[in-house]
Amino acid sequence: MMNDNNIKNAFKAGIWYTISTLLVKSISIISTPLYTRLMSTADYGISATFNTWYALLFIICSLNVGYSIGRAKIDFKDDFDNYIGALQIICACITSILFGIIFLFFPQMKSLIGLDKTAVICLYIYVLFGTVVSIYQGKYRFLYQYKQNIVISVFISIATVIFSLLFIVILPQKYMGKIVGTTLPMLILGIMFWIVAIKNKTLSIKKEYYTYALAFSIPLIVHSLSIYVLGQSDRLMIKYFCGDHFVGIYSLIYQYAILITLITNSINQAWNPWFHDNYALKNYELIKEKVIPLIAFGCYIGIGCIAVAPEAIKILGGEQYMSGLQAVLPIALGVVIEFVYTQYVIIEMHLKKTTYVSIGTVVAAIINVLLNYLCIPRFGYIAAAYTTLVSYFMLLMMHHFISRKVLGVHIYKDKLIYAMLTITVLTGIILSNLYYHIFIRYIIIVGISVVFLVYNKEFIIDKIRRKSR
Known part of the structure; x- marks a missing residue:
């Protein structure tokens, strides 16, 4: 049972998360007509395919370790930051291994993925740093540090629109403009969080953190992948057929x-x-x-x-x-x-x-x-x-x-x-x-x-x- 202070913090955070979500979505809604008028339906479809692959690979590369953050705050309350650092290492290793395999067999996998190699490189960067940003957002959420989370969400939303419109105009392949514009904000934030972790020496390799995170999170991968299939597979199959x-x-x-x-x-x-x-x-x-x-x-x-x-x-x-x-x-x-x-x-x-x-x-x-x-x-x-x-x-x-x-x-x-x-x-x-x-x-x-x-x-x-x- 939460004490009164935590209840107030949770309620306040809930209100601000709702406001920020509405703001972020409003920015997305306002920008959508700009994208659809600057891009063909085919270009818009390719950029949607990029986002669909991100949603799938995020689940695989993160191993759902973000689900463990709430409980870990209680079990590792004295070294919570080190636990967060361990999650960063897990996600970075899994992402790099998986994309190493993708790049190795890219000629055989290109038709399945439906993206060119430049787009897949952007996808690697997006997943690599997107998992890190998600981990820190989870940390801030469970610490009731909603201001940091709101700043992250608003920055990603505004920067994505600015970069996307800029590169859509500049690049001859309009879909690549949207993809690059989507990737850059996550790259900037991800690098920042890695610098913070290195500076604060929180990148832990303690075995206890890894076994805890994986034991908690891996059983939920099937659930997350199934949710993904329900929410995303229709677009992949529409693309195919x-x-x-x-x-x-x-x-x-x-x-x-x-x-x-x-x-x-x-x-x-x-x-x-x-x-x-x-x-x-x-x-x-x-x-x-x-x-x-x-x-x-x-x-x-x-x-x-x-x-x-x-x-x-x-x-x-x-x-x-x-x-x-x-x-x-x-x-x-x-x-x-x-x-x-x-x-x-x-x-x-x-x-x-x-x-x-x-x-x-x-x-x-x-x-x-x-x-x-x-x-x-x-x-x-x-x-x-x-x-x-x-x-x-x-x-x-x-x-x-x-x-x-x-x-x-x-x-x-x-x-x-x-x-x-x-x-x-x-x-x-x-x-x-x-x-x-x-x-x-x-x-x-x-x-x-x-x-x-x-x-x-x-x-x-x-x-x-x-x-x-």
Whole structure:
């Protein structure tokens, strides 16, 4: 149980993380129309492929050691900085070994990777220093040093836009301009953190740190890779079956739809610590009561995202991306369902049944890949959005079953939760069929907003009062 001071620090950090996330995402949204107008859809697709490979290789090269930082702060409280230094060495070694193999067999792997050698060199730099930056962000997060974390996030966001626009204009290959611009900020920060570690002599080779980090983190690699497959593999398979042009369109649509996670992630940052504390105190009725308005809010944000999609896509990408509009509905619904199933996952986490978390994610990832393989060649790139939706729904079903039938936990109003999801799906379908009737569409969303505010006014007033204290 956290003391009052830690609760205040956590709450303050949560508010500032939310603000900084909104700021960083706003910068990303504002810059997206610039990228899409300076780059072809194929160039935009190649840069998206670069980011997709980064997400995969980050998991492999970091070995998920960042997951161990929170617990290590307690177990190594007197030499926490040395532990962080040990994580730096682990990530640097794994990254260099893996990319050494990639460069050695690059002629054979080039068609699989889908990037030229210069882009892969940038990818190596990005992963090498990106893992280090992530480790320090984890350190600052668990020490409640949110100011340092915010500075890092804002710097990366602003510098990436500036460098990317500069190099897109300068370089003949526009996708390389975006890739170089993305890599440079991470290179600058990574070098800085290495200099700090060397100066402070915290680069430890103590065996205890390595065994601790690897024992804690390696079992979670399967889970992280499966999450990656669910979130990223669709773009790789679209590239393989349809080409870079359609990867570019799908990536922009996906980037828009997952804006919902700005809100849902902020909710979870505040909800998760509160849930753990109250579950430990057996305040089950309180949890049952409080989770409903949170899920309702997530559903409302999802509906709003679907409702304004035509105008948003036109602003972000222009007419050349409007053909992907029909992918917004399934992607947005998938994100909402993801938010709901995490409420069941947190039960498994609290009870330390993390094996169930991995099993569910692996099964969903396998289903996603198989459905993509079968459906994308037949129905086109839009099929990837629907296969992802199906996979997330499978995850919800599995974690619901695990929490109720396997673990015997009954703390949610499940029927009400599924009723809210059903209403969200039906409303989303109606709105997506009104994309060319803007007036009717906005009348509906205004009406939904009024209903939401009326039914949740007590919850909203309570949150406002808490923030004003």
